[in-house]
Amino acid sequence: MDEEYTSEYGPRWSDQRVERMLGVLVCTVVGLLLAMIVVVLIKAWPSFAHNGLAWFGPGGNVDDQLNAIFLSGQAGAEYVYTFHAWPLIWSTLLITGGAVFIALFSALFVAVFIVEFAPEWMSNVLQPVVRFLASVPSVIYGLLGVLVLVPFIGNHLVTEPQKASVAGVISLTGYSLLAATTVLTVMIAPLMVSIFSDGLRAVKPGWLEGSLALGVNRWRTTWKIAVRTARPAIVAGTVLAVARAIGEAVMLAMISGSVGFAPNPADGFIFIYEPSRPLAPTIVKNIDQLSSPPANATLFAIAAVLLVSAAFLSLTGWVARRSMRKYGAA
Amino acid sequence: MDASVATPPAAPPPASAPQRPAKGAVEGSATWRLSDRIGLAICWALGLLFCAIAVAITVYLFIQGIKFLKPSMLVTPAAAGFSQTETGGFSDALVGTLILAVMGISLALPTGVAIAVWLVEYGRPTALARITESTIEAIAGIPSIVLALFGTVIFSSTALGFLSRSNEGVVFGRSFFAAAAMLSLVALPLIVASTREGLNSIPPHVREASYTVGKTKAATTRRILLPASRPQVATGAMLGLGRIIGDTAIIVVLLGATQNFAPVEDVPFPLNFLRGAGTTLTNFVYEASPTGNLNQPQKAYAAAFVLLLMVLALNGAVDVVHRRARKVGTWSS
C-alpha cells in the first residue's frame, strides 16, 4: 500500500497537481459556454443591428424575407437583412405555451396519482413507463405526429367549409398548431411527471404522517404538504420541460406545417388548425443557407434569441427555487 | 418467575423511522370537501388517460416496427431508388448511431466525472464552483440546435480542419468528430449531476478514514469514492447515451446529414470515416418521414423501432444498475 502511495500516487498524482488539472478542465468548460454566448451574439449582431427592435415585430412574409436574405448573400450584391420574426415568435409562444400549460397541469396530477393514489401495482408499472416515455427520442414523437395525428386532423377534424373559409390565405392540411401542441405536450409531459414524482417521493414520510395524524384527509395532505414541499422539484421539472419545448427543432419542423405564418386567434376556433413554424425549426429548415453571410447572421440571431430565453428561463427557475427553499429542510 | 425474562433485550431495535403512509388505508369521506373529491376524480381521470396514451404509443410503435422491420434493413445501406424495395435499408444510419454513441460518451464521461469530482471534492475557489454549477445547469437548458450552430463555427475554423473534410482551404466543418463533440455537451450535465449525487451520498467519515491512513485526496477519490459511486456514474452515462442517440438537431446540422457514409479520401481507415459526413437513425427517421427527403414511412417506422429498442435497453440497464446497487447496500451515515 505504502509503495503504491509513493510511487503511483505520490509524485505523479499529487493532490495539487490533480486539483490544478481538474481546475483547468472546469475552466475550459466554463470558457466554452462563455465563448458560445459571445460567438452566437457576435454572429447574430448584423441581423439585430439592421432591424433594431423591428426584428421582433410583425411585417411582411417571413419566408419571403428569409429567401431574399439568402439570395442577397449568394449574388455577392449588397446584403439584405430585413427580417421581422414575429410570426415565428408568435408560433413559438403559442405552441410552447400551450404545451407547457397543459403538460404542467396534467403532469402534476399524474405525478400525484402515481405517487399517492394509484394502487401499488399500478405505480410500480407506471414508474418505468414514465421514464421510458421521457427518454423516447423526439423524432419518434414527430414521426407519430406526421403519420398518425396530422392525417387525422387533416381528414377528420378540419371540415371542408373551414378549409374553404381561409383558402386564399393558407391551406389547412392537418399540419397545425393543434398537432404541434399535442405532440409537444405528449413529449414533455413524461419528463415532467418523472421529475415531479421523484420530488413527491422524496417528501419526508414524517411530514405526511404528521398531517394525517391531525385528521387532515389524504387529498389535502398530499396537496398542502407533499406538493408544497416538492415545489422546487416542480419548478426544476417545468424549467427543463420548457427548455426542451423551446429548443425542440426537428420534431416541430416535421409537424408544425413549416410556414412562416402567424395563426390568428381572431379567425376564431379555426386558428388551431392553422400551420406555422416556431423559431427553432426555422434554423433546421434553413440550415443549408449558412454559407450565405446575411442568412448566417439571421439564423444566428434566431439562435441568440433561443439562447437568451434559455438563460432567462434557468435564471427564473433558480430564483424561484431559492425563494422556496426558505422553509425547506436545513 | 425466571429472572432472565425481565432483562431487557440486549440490542434494542432502533426507534422505527416513519414510513410512507400506505396507500390502501381506509378513509371515509366525512372530511372530504367537494373540491377535494373533484380533485381526486381529475387525478384518477388524468392518471388513467396517461396510462392509455402510454400504452397506445408504445403498442402502436411496436406493432408498426415489428410489421415493417426486416432483418435485411439492418445490413444494407440506403440506396437511391424509386420504390421502397430498391432503396435498401439503414445499416449506415445504425452504424453511425453506434459510432456517435461511443465517441460522444467517451468524451462526455471522463469530462463529466472529472467536473463532478472537482465540484464535490475540491470546489475551491467557491466562486468558481458556483459558476461551474450554473454553467452545467445552463448547458442542460441550451437547445441542441444552438449547440449545433455553435459547432459549425468551431469546426469550420481552419485550425480544426483536420477534424473534417476541407477543400482548398475551405473547411466543411461537418463530421463525426464535430457531431460527437457537441453531442458530448448534451450528455455532460446528466453525467455531472448523477456522479455528484453518487459522491455526495458517501458520508464524510469514509473520506476521513482514508485520509487518516495517509491516502491523498486523489488516491481516495480514485480508489474509494469513484468505485463506490459506480452505480450513479453508470446511470449518468446511460442517461447521457440516451440523449446522444436521441438527438436529431445536431446530426442534421453537424453530421452533414447524408444518406450514407461519406468518407474522406486519402486518409487511413478509421479516420476517413470519422472525418467524413454520415447519418444516424434519428436522422434517417427524420428524412424517411413524409416531411423529409426520402418519404418512406415504413422504413421510418422500422428505424424508429430499432431506436426505441436501444432506448429500452438503456432504460433496462439503468434499472439493473439501480437494483444491484440497492442489493449491495450503501454506507450507513
Add this chain to the structure above:
Amino acid sequence: MEFLKSPPPPIRRLELEDPAAARRVAPPAHPANGNGSSAPGGFTGARRSIGAPQFSIRRMEIDDVSVSYSNRDAVKDVSLPVRQGEVLSLIGPSGCGKTTLLRSLNRLTELTSTAKLSGRILLDDVDITLIEPTLLRRRVTMVFQQPNPFPMSVFDNIAYVLREQGSRRQRKKTLEPAVHSALDRAGLFEEVKDNLDHPALKLSGGQQQRLCIARALAAEPEVLLLDEPCSALDPQSTQVIEDLIVKLRDDVAVVIVTHNLQQAYRIADHVAFMYLGDLVEYNSATALFGSPREKRTQEYVSGAFG
C-alpha cells in the same frame, strides 16, 4: 363538586350531565407534596404538587388489543382504560410495543400496510373502527417520537391545523389568537413570538417538539397521545412540558410514553408497564413504583435506577 367550578371546559369536552358519572378516585396513599417521604421502590423524588386527580372519566377503552407486523406480534392482548382527568403513562424497554399501541389508538397503524390489529378500542363507548379515521384523528391526536414540524413557518405550522380543520378559509388575523394560545400552552410562545415567520425547521430540537405539541393542542383534541415528547428536551423545557401535561389532564385524556421513569413517577396517575408486547402490570403510579406486583416490573423499575 369542586371540579365543576374549575377552569372553563375546553371545546368538545365531554358533557357531564350526571356528576356521578365521574368516578371519584381515592386520594393517594402518601402525601402528594412528598416532603422526604420515600416510596418503597426507592423513589425518593418528589411527586409534583399536582395532587390527586379531582375526577376521572373513562374516555377510551382498550379491549384485548393485539397488533402484529406481518405476523410478528408487537402488542399482545392489551386491555387498558384511558381516563380524562388523569395522566396515563406507558413504560417499558425499547421495542416493547408502546408506540405501536399508541398509534393504534387513532388508527395510525392502518397507515402501515403490514400492521394488523385485532381486539376493540372504544372512544366514549363507540368502537373507533366505526368512527371516520380523519374525524377520529381530530379527536385523538398524536405527537410523535421524532419531532416532525412541517417545512413552513412557525405560524403556518399551527395555522395549518386550524385552516384544514375549519370548513372555510380563514384569514391570518382571525387565526392569530388561536395560534398564540396554542404556542403559549406548549410553553413556546415567549421564545418565538418575535418572529413567527421563522422557518420551523430551523428551531432547536426541543423547540420543534414543543411546536409539535402546540400543533396537536391547536386541534383541541379530546385525547392527546404523546410519544416520548421529552426525549429531545433539556430539563427546563421538560419541566414546561410536564407542567403542561398536568394542567391538561382535566381537559383532555393524556397518554404519555416515556423512558424516563422519574418522569412517569412525577406526572402519571396510572402507569402501564409493557414488556415484549405484553401488558405486564397496570396500576396507579404510586402502587406500581412503590410496590410492584410483578417481578418483571420490579426488576425494570429498580434496574433502571440501579
